[in-house]
Amino acid sequence: MKGKLFLRHAAGIVFVLGFFTVCWSAAYFLTSLYAGGLTNQMPDYVRQLVTVVLGYVLAGMVMAVIGFFARSKQRAVWQSLYDALRRIAKGDFNVNLQVKPGEHHPLGQLVETINHMAVELGQMEKMRQEFISNVSHEIQSPLTSIGGFARALQNDRLSREERLHYLGIIETECQRLSKLSENLLKLTSLESDHHPFEPKRYRLDRQLRQVILACEPQWVDKGIDMDVSLEEVNVVADEELMSQVWVNLLHNSVKFTPNGGNITIRLERHGQDVIVCVADTGIGIAEEDQPHLFERFYKADKSRNRSSGGSGLGLSIVKKIVDMHHGTISVKSKPGEGAAFTVTLPVEP
Secondary structure, three states: OHHHHHHHHHHHHHHHHHHHHHHHHHHHHHHHHHOOHHHHOOOHHHHHHHHHHHHHHHHHHHHHHHHHHHHHHHHHHHHHHHHHHHHHHOOOOOOOOOOOOOOOOHHHHHHHHHHHHHHHHHHHHHHHHHHHHHHHHHHHHHHHHHHHHHHHOOOOOOOHHHHHHHHHHHHHHHHHHHHHHHHHHHHHHHHOOOOOOOOEEEEHHHHHHHHHHHOHHHHHHOOOEEEEEEOOOEEEEOHHHHHHHHHHHHHHHHHHOOOOOEEEEEEEEEOOEEEEEEEEOOOOOOOOOHHHOOOOOOOOOHHHHHHOOOOOOHHHHHHHHHHHOOOEEEEEEOOOOOEEEEEEEEOOO
16 A cells, blocks of 8 residues: 555656656747747846746646646536435435546545445335335234224124134234234334343353243143253343343244254353354244344244244344344254254353
């Protein structure tokens, strides 16, 4: 970088010297050509002075002409920048300035920055629209179901069993709406700077054991075999938030593991990190879906998630909580071979 900078400065000095040499040579030529015998009668120092003055005049005229065209071009560049910023301010992010004043020119860097800003804002706008669309879709589905069964209940010829069945569906859909609202509020709170974050030292193995026991009715009902191995580990973390992580991961494993399947939970310490792995023998996740699992409202199997009441927010909440603790979460899975979620946390963030 320093070598390039030196070459650029050297080239600039050579250009300036060459420019003034050409101007003075032209002045000397003009003085000799048009002054004729007048200059021959002048002393040498006067003739040299006239030549120098004329050289400076020619240099000034050339520089004025160059400056005029340069300013015109610069005005065009600035005008294109103003127009681009006005379009961005109005919500039009399809801006791609083609003006290239130079790689190291300040305007060149400004153009690149505006193009980059337009791309980033366009992606944010796309994410916002997708978020609104997903929320509307998730809300509209249970509302449509509730409205349809509410109209069906107005039929006086329905039997008691049918009425109870319809009422049960309405209650389930209301619970889905409530869960969706709760998760949206939770995710919004986590992404703000005001969510309470209270890390303290506690036994992580005890917390995992309590979560497993709390979910016992679900995995016992499906006849799932639990293989648990927990080292005694103390961590500094927000116990309430981390509890949501383990509950969500375990519920997902139970939900997508068939009857008689297996779930393995491991807790180990490696140096200054603790590693928790929750693996199951469920239906697995396709490779193309895995990079998007932690995106809001993303569903690897939309029909399966809908039938099981998922909204696609649980893993987004998990990812956000793990990030707050400066940890990482990853997934390894193959369709039909189950999935393994691995959470790595620092012992003391």
